[in-house]
Amino acid sequence: MLRQLLRHTTTIALIGLLGASAVQAADAPGMRLGVRGEITGVSADSLKVHVNSGEHVVIRLNPDTRIRAVTLANIEDIKPGSYIGSAAMPQEDGTLKAMEVHVFPPELAGSGDGHRPFDLAKGSSMTNGSVGDLVVSNGRVLTVNYKGGQQKILVPEDVPIVNLTPGDRSLLKVGVKIVSFVTQDADGTLTAQSISAGKDGVTPPM
Numbered sequence: 548m549l550r551q552l553l554r555h556t557t558t559i560a561l562i563g564l565l566g567a568s569a570v571q572a573a574d575a576p577g578m579r580l581g582v583r584g585e586i587t588g589v590s591a592d593s594l595k596v597h598v599n600s601g602e603h604v605v606i607r608l609n610p611d612t613r614i615r616a617v618t619l620a621n622i623e624d625i626k627p628g629s630y631i632g633s634a635a636m637p638q639e640d641g642t643l644k645a646m647e648v649h650v651f652p653p654e655l656a657g658s659g660d661g662h663r664p665f666d667l668a669k670g671s672s673m674t675n676g677s678v679g680d681l682v683v684s685n686g687r688v689l690t691v692n693y694k695g696g697q698q699k700i701l702v703p704e705d706v707p708i709v710n711l712t713p714g715d716r717s718l719l720k721v722g723v724k725i726v727s728f729v730t731q732d733a734d735g736t737l738t739a740q741s742i743s744a745g746k747d748g749v750t751p752p753m
Contacts, residue, residue: 583599631689646671674691689702
């Protein structure tokens with residue numbers, strides 16, 4: 548009984564600190580929880596994570612957990628035809644202002660294609676799609692095309708830009724910063740569907 552109560556309490560606390568009880572992941576349809584923080588422990592089938600808001604959680608790994616490396620990039624890495632994702636906030640003119648941009652390698656093109664709500668900040672969205680145009684002369688504006696729509700995204704100079712590439716569990720070490728999208732079982736158990744792990748000290752901005 549005590550164990551169930553503790554799990555229930557942890558679940559409520561986790562939902563509060565993650566900012567939303569159900570948010571959609573950037574790389575797959577379905578309702579997920581976003582966990583952002585630093586790895587404090589690693590075992591064969593789980594991670595201990597110190598979440599940015601201060602809580603400590605355990606995330607279960609399974610054979611289907613996708614792992615990606617996050618490395619630094621710049622605007623020159625983005626070209627017409629590049630496949631990108633961007634968390635952004637709406638502007639009054641209907642365009643989006645990027646909070647971050649991540650660039651997918653060609654083999655991951657099509658991941659999470661579309662435009663949807665996101666949990667990086669209240670009111671933020673995630674747009675994944677192919678770059679049609681990149682205008683650098685008048686600000687830095689990306690035209691991002693996805694199935695059924697298009698978004699124009701302004702990328703300020705101080706916004707982090709990173710590469711997102713396939714990785715493996717060797718990236719998961721104590722001290723590494725991660726963003727993980729997880730599902731939550733009825734008993735409060737968290738299972739990672741995907742993990743983006745910072746490489747060489749990079750903090751994933753997503």
